[in-house]
Amino acid sequence: MQALKHLKRVVTDWFLCGMFLATFLAWLFPDVGRSGGAMHAEYLINGGVFLVFFLHGINLSSEQIGRGLKNGRLHLMVQGFTFVVFPLLWWLADKLLGSHVPALLMLGFFYLCALPSTISSSVALTGSAGGNVPAAILNASLSSVLGIFITPWLVSLVVGTGSNGIDLGATLLDLCALLLLPLVLGQLLRPWLGRFFARHKRYTNILDKLVILLLVYAAFCNSMVSGMWQQQGSAVLITAFIGSALLLALILWMTTRTARALRLSPADEVAAVFCASKKSLAAGAPMAALIFGAHPGLGLILLPIMIYHPLQLIVCSIMAEHYANRPAPITAGTLLSAR
Template sequence: MHIFKHLKRVVTDWFLCGMVLAVFLAWLFPRFGATGGAMHAGLVTNIGVFIVFFLHGMNLSSEQIRHGLKNWRLHVMVQAFTFVVFPLLWLACDKTLGAFIPGTLMVGFLYLAALPSTISSSVALTGSAGGNVPAAILNASLSSVLGIFITPFLCALVIGGGSGGIDLGETLLDLCAMLLLPLVLGQLLRPLFGTFFGRHKRYTNLIDKAVILLLVYAAFCNSMVSGLWQQQGPSVLAMAVGGSALLLALILLLTTRTAKWLGFNHADKVAAVFCASKKSLAAGAPMAALIFNGNPGLGLILLPIMIYHPLQLIVCSIMAENYANRLRMEAAGLPLDATVTAR
């Protein structure tokens, strides 16, 4: 097991370090990034979110998506896990442990369970493990679009739409204006500018991550100003870490067993496991700012996905390497339990 290698990769990832720095800066300078502060966080993040989803639309290849349309059982499994199994697991946890977990943190776990899958990491890990890349692209992209509608619906279904709840109609309009519209615009303009943006994808990824860090900073600034974190102890962080780790372990076990039960070949199994177990921080941070607009507990609501994100990268990177090694052993005619390290 090369767990320390993967752990080092995550620890030295500038984006993950940036999330820690954003939280630290929010603790030092909370009023600067809070609502009404000098940063004008609402305007800055809205512009950033619009640009990010425009770039997502620009980089989304419709041709690759069409290539992934063949295996309908794989697609049904991934979307069912993303938007049905995850929320059902949350519901079971809420019924059994909800009385022992702070309400705002439980909302954070609900939000984590309702989020769509990632695109970039799901596709990258599927490719490195010899999986079905076109299917991964299709499922991750479809999940992101469906999440614009399903994620707020699931949250409103549990939290309600009354005072202190979620106005589903207004939220959907905001999400369509800020997420779906730029996504469609990006797709429409892709034939004209897709090649240019494809050559500079590194910079578009940089913009994507920078906007997420701004959203994390603004969310934690509002939480600091409201006094939320002064009311919470270290036990809340321990609950968030333990709950996220347990959820990831359970979902990986269920997706692996389900893919095996459905008789998927190696390529489809890899795509199913990686796409169905992921949750998107890239979509989660901007959507949370719109769904929970003005909620002082937004920092705590984002905490589970902020923890789940690096955990899924570490664990799934190890799994991807094991899958790839298994493929190389099979190609070389070696037994799967051979003590061979394929490099």
């Protein structure tokens, strides 16, 4: 029953429904959202991404980040899983199964593994589970900033650089201009604008999601125009779903075991598991547009993160409720107060 309750919550989420609608509209009207199409989506996307990351910078609390600096083992674990363990798991899967999976889908799985962690859902779930919220804010925010540099570098290791791959230097400059610059500007203007945007955070969250939906629509429009989806059967969707589900299950098991092996406190374990297992669609969609450009296979490259995103929300929501309901550890202070 609990699983059904969480599934219903995700199914009725307008953003997740919007992703299905965006892909359906791309199938109906691919010429509208393709590069150079009537919508000129590439210009709308650049402006929207800049604005969204500017708002992220304004809403990012440097005070809470400062309070999360204490536990070095937790921070190393989260960043290590995000940018080292995930890619290594892909490398192992590629060696074992790469010849049986379409090349673009395999690249999509690598892109998923190279992405930074989420901010909003990691922090929200950590809070609802009674975890270390300042540490979650620090690690999710640090992951997002590091991802601007590490994610394209990791992708370049797989696809190469130069004429046959990505132009790493130009890509980093574009990412800094569209993601890092507005983030820094937002932080600089936070003392004057922070309270105003905090009161209207609901609307900034809506804008954030609308920009992601526009990115998804444009990516699938380009894929539809190229005929890529017509060449792929339903097997590619099944493969993407099974691969994303197995990856999530494995990473949650590994992060939980690692947190306990490191003897993290229960609150730190919650923050570590939720931050280290998450992957950000909010960062992944705009970064993909900058890294891969108008690649006709962008829709297929984004498919794994589009599946992983709702799966992580469903499973981690159930885990958060389990964490919140577990009995508090008995301490000496608890025994004394009981007397």
